[in-house]
Amino acid sequence: MKGPLFYSKILLFGEYGIIKDSKGLSIPYNFFKGALKSKNKDSEAARKSNASLRAFAEYLKDLQQKDQELVTFDLEALNKDVADGMYFDSSIPQGYGVGSSGALVAAVYDKYAIEKITVLENLTREKLLKLKAIFGKMESFFHGKSSGLDPLNSYLSLPILINSQDNIESTSIPSQNLDGKGAVFLLDSGSTGETAPMVHLFMEQMKHEGFRAMLKDQFIKHTDACVEDFINGNVKSLFGNLKQLSHVVLDNFKPMIPVEFHKLWKQGIDTNDYYLKLCGSGGGGYILGFTEDINKAKKALKGYNLEVVYNF
CATH class of the missing domain: 3.30.70.890 (GHMP kinase, C-terminal domain)
Known part of the structure; x- marks a missing residue:
């Protein structure tokens, strides 16, 4: 099993401010990435990641019990894969502000969420806000409190414009000028x-x-x-x-x-x-x-x- 890749992100603007409704702009950063895997699971890093996923699966079970209307997961499949040694194989550095837990949250939602909102749908503002709310609850396991933006960026792999907490949209940014000095x-x-x-x-x-x-x-x-x-x-x-x-x-x-x-x-x-x-x-x-x-x-x-x- 080798899951799809989820990339890191960079919040170009909006750190702290988005808590108080400033604008924000987040872009995917494809240099770092991660995927759920179950092969080569005997390394120290794989074992550590697997233990973290085990605790995360417990947390998601509680989350689902509290709020089934928000999100439901195929917990049986998740627990089976975790018991088989599944881990998140990632090149995204942890504690560096580029969304390591966000990519993991996106990967778990993508694989185990039931009736998930997919990237191929017409992503209305309502759907984006629902995804952001789900991801915020999921990522709170790692940070205590999360806006849900990092996993959203990783999941969609699109630049995201935050106009305010309840007004977000996918956006386009100017094409890079690879010969530019800036x-x-x-x-x-x-x-x-x-x-x-x-x-x-x-x-x-x-x-x-x-x-x-x-x-x-x-x-x-x-x-x-x-x-x-x-x-x-x-x-x-x-x-x-x-x-x-x-x-x-x-x-x-x-x-x-x-x-x-x-x-x-x-x-x-x-x-x-x-x-x-x-x-x-x-x-x-x-x-x-x-x-x-x-x-x-x-x-x-x-x-x-x-x-x-x-x-x-």
Whole structure:
């Protein structure tokens, strides 16, 4: 048995903001992928994954009992496959903000959900929201609380535009210019980050009026502008808004940025060689970078591992 492939994702814009109805834009990233397998199941990684799937199957049984109208699974088949040693064979790094648990959730839904919503259907907003709700409940097993966007992106393998929490749609983004100097890149922080503690930290900050005002008047304002600019291909305006967004994140989300990157973050804003932002919840994993000249950025970030994901 070799299941279909599910890819990682990159939330280009909207981290934290989408909790409070900012716009967001998420794209599939095909460099990393995963699939459910039952061959070669004797490795340490396969055994670890199988144990996690076993616990996940129990969680899904409880979820189904609580809310049969939302989703039902072929639990008998799932439990049999798990007992036979099934695991999720994945190249998606965990704790890096590129959707490792999202791809797993999408794979399990695809294989075991009864009366599943398929990618081939006419995906109305209602269907997208139902999928997002199902995936949010499923992925909560891994994160404590999930928007459901990561699995949705992985399942559909399409860019997703988030207008607000109850208004999402699949979208198209400008075709890449592979000869272009502008780029979106991933910067490896060299350490993993955990989503749950970072989200908890954010929710604690949200109790303060000043933080809430900053989020609404600055963070969400610049995030929304970046989403509009990116989708419409307004590169010049995009980089102006990115600079503002990078500044707001450095000033107000410092705990989510690994300490050793604070200086590098500011250097980008000061020189305009690149702008950094959080990739997912932060705290480690990947940092997302944008540059109008990838060669300049590579020079400025010499010694760091850069992975280009999109060219302007």
